[in-house]
Amino acid sequence: MISVEQVWQWLGDVPDPEIPVLSVIDLGIVREVRWDGETLVVTVTPTYSGCPAATVINLDIEAALGKRGVEKLRLERRLSPPWTTDWIGPAAQEKLREYGIAPPVVGAPVACPQCGSTRTETVSQFGSTPCKAAYRCLDCLEPFDRFKCI
Amino acid sequence: MADALLTFLLRNGDNTLILGHRLSEWCGHAPALEEDIALANTALDLIGQTQLWLELAATVEGRGRTADKLAYLRDAGEFRNVLMVERPNGDYGKTLMRQFLFDAWHHTLLTVLTSSKDSRIAEIAAKALKEVSYHLGRSSDLVTRLGNGSDESHRRMQDALDELWPYAGECFVTDEADRELAAAGIAPAPDVLKPAWERIVERTLAPATLTAPGGTFVHKGGKRGIHTEHLGYILAEMQFLQRAYPGAVW
Numbered sequence: 224m225i226s227v228e229q230v231w232q233w234l235g236d237v238p239d240p241e242i243p244v245l246s247v248i249d250l251g252i253v254r255e256v257r258w259d260g261e262t263l264v265v266t267v268t269p270t271y272s273g274c275p276a277a278t279v280i281n282l283d284i285e286a287a288l289g290k291r292g293v294e295k296l297r298l299e300r301r302l303s304p305p306w307t308t309d310w311i312g313p314a315a316q317e318k319l320r321e322y323g324i325a326p327p328v329v330g331a332p333v334a335c336p337q338c339g340s341t342r343t344e345t346v347s348q349f350g351s352t353p354c355k356a357a358y359r360c361l362d363c364l365e366p367f368d369r370f371k372c373i
Numbered sequence: 374m375a376d377a378l379l380t381f382l383l384r385n386g387d388n389t390l391i392l393g394h395r396l397s398e399w400c401g402h403a404p405a406l407e408e409d410i411a412l413a414n415t416a417l418d419l420i421g422q423t424q425l426w427l428e429l430a431a432t433v434e435g436r437g438r439t440a441d442k443l444a445y446l447r448d449a450g451e452f453r454n455v456l457m458v459e460r461p462n463g464d465y466g467k468t469l470m471r472q473f474l475f476d477a478w479h480h481t482l483l484t485v486l487t488s489s490k491d492s493r494i495a496e497i498a499a500k501a502l503k504e505v506s507y508h509l510g511r512s513s514d515l516v517t518r519l520g521n522g523s524d525e526s527h528r529r530m531q532d533a534l535d536e537l538w539p540y541a542g543e544c545f546v547t548d549e550a551d552r553e554l555a556a557a558g559i560a561p562a563p564d565v566l567k568p569a570w571e572r573i574v575e576r577t578l579a580p581a582t583l584t585a586p587g588g589t590f591v592h593k594g595g596k597r598g599i600h601t602e603h604l605g606y607i608l609a610e611m612q613f614l615q616r617a618y619p620g621a622v623w
Contacts, residue, residue, distance in 0.1 A: 273421025347407035
């Protein structure tokens with residue numbers, strides 16, 4: 224039988240369809256992996272309740288695990304505790320910054336992912352996906368996305 | 374109790390469904406790109422919450438219907454949303470004012486629901502509350518800026534408030550089903566939420582230099598399935614595909 228640790232590792236290679244620099248593990252949405260008899264159960268917590276990527280993420284997980292030989296898979300949805308950007312760890316935050324997205328850091332000023340300046344302003348409270356807002360750097364003048372803290 | 378619970382879940386899901394649909398009508402038409410994106414994202418959140426509420430409604434009903442069937446195959450008289458959310462969008466001021474009055478109520482309701490004795494409801498509320506906090510922050514900010522903006526924007530926001538105020542009152546109309554759930558600790562009686570809602574509204578209206586109209590007249594009926602003509606037009610558009618091609622799937 225495939226070990227649960229192995230499955231976690233495989234899931235670390237499944238990218239988020241909208242922000243492919245992050246895996247579903249980086250996002251913190253995989254809450255549990257376990258075997259129920261011969262069925263592998265992966266529990267996923269939705270980011271935003273209406274996020275269109277959620278369906279694609281489930282399909283991607285099914286495809287990735289199917290390819291590795293998982294025959295019986297059940298995806299379960301868990302609402303509680305609700306997803307929080309606190310589950311995006313420091314390493315994943317760094318990946319976001321390198322990708323050009325200001326990571327969600329509670330309480331800290333929003334720093335420009337290009338030049339690091341904290342002299343930034345909100346352009347729009349919503350951005351290209353439900354999880355991001357649009358910002359602009361007042362020093363290097365670059366526009367950038369910021370991952371919203373929720 | 375099962376009937377009261379089903380009614381409550383339909384009311385929640387129908388409010389978010391119809392308002393979400395109304396907001397989506399702005400997609401591609403809003404006065405600025407940022408606003409267009411913001412309304413589409415807010416609509417998306419509300420439709421996502423609809424999915425959760427109507428899915429639970431379908432489970433509680435236990436007649437084999439799904440969230441999609443509830444959304445697409447009920448007639449106007451079976452919808453339980455408040456009349457305010459089916460109001461036509463009007464100008465942008467009216468859309469924003471409706472959003473603000475709704476967000477303030479929605480936030481108040483969900484906050485209490487996070488401690489519902491029905492854990493399924495508490496979980497949905499905790500999830501939705503995060504999104505709705507963001508909605509409320511945005512709509513109260515915009516109502517303040519437009520109310521306290523130019524003469525023209527002030528006039529439009531005050532007009533919007535005067536028109537929508539009597540509709541907002543329906544959120545607090547309390548009936549037997551509401552009392553039953555309140556007694557069971559599942560959901561608060563709507564009238565109990567009014568003081569908290571008024572505090573949120575007043576905190577924004579004061580800096581927005583807008584005045585809440587007096588008067589206690591309330592347009593009501595939606596919670597009982599008695600709707601304005603506008604809902605029929607919404608459903609004609611929203612349900613077209615499932616009505617024309619029954620059972621169509623992606």
